[in-house]
Amino acid sequence: MAFVLATDNPHLSCVSGEKRDSAPSIYAFRTLSTEANVIAAGFFNTLSDILKIGDILMIVTVTGTQDVPTGVADTTLCTVVSNAAGVVDVSNNYLGAHGDST
Numbered sequence: 001m002a003f004v005l006a007t008d009n010p011h012l013s014c015v016s017g018e019k020r021d022s023a024p025s026i027y028a029f030r031t032l033s034t035e036a037n038v039i040a041a042g043f044f045n046t047l048s049d050i051l052k053i054g055d056i057l058m059i060v061t062v063t064g065t066q067d068v069p070t071g072v073a074d075t076t077l078c079t080v081v082s083n084a085a086g087v088v089d090v091s092n093n094y095l096g097a098h099g100d101s102t
Helices: 005-011
Strands: 012-014 026-031 056-064 069-084 087-090
Touching: 005 012, 005 026
Parallel strands: 026 056
Antiparallel strands: 012 026, 056 069, 069 087
């Protein structure tokens, strides 16, 4: 499953303030998709005109719905490592936060 502008875009925010070409931007994204899906090459292809190499994505996988989450299943932190010809690839999760520690 890929990022869908109509349903996923309201759950994506640039949290680093003004977007600049000279510095990476930081995005927060809430989704129902698993970590394996979001770090797969091509998940963010629909954002290829927005995301730049080096941008950072904080991805929170929730349970319930994107609009009304009931819990957090996973948190993924990754970087855009390539973006060419409309194909976006992100790094593997380097945050390592999975589920609840209690």
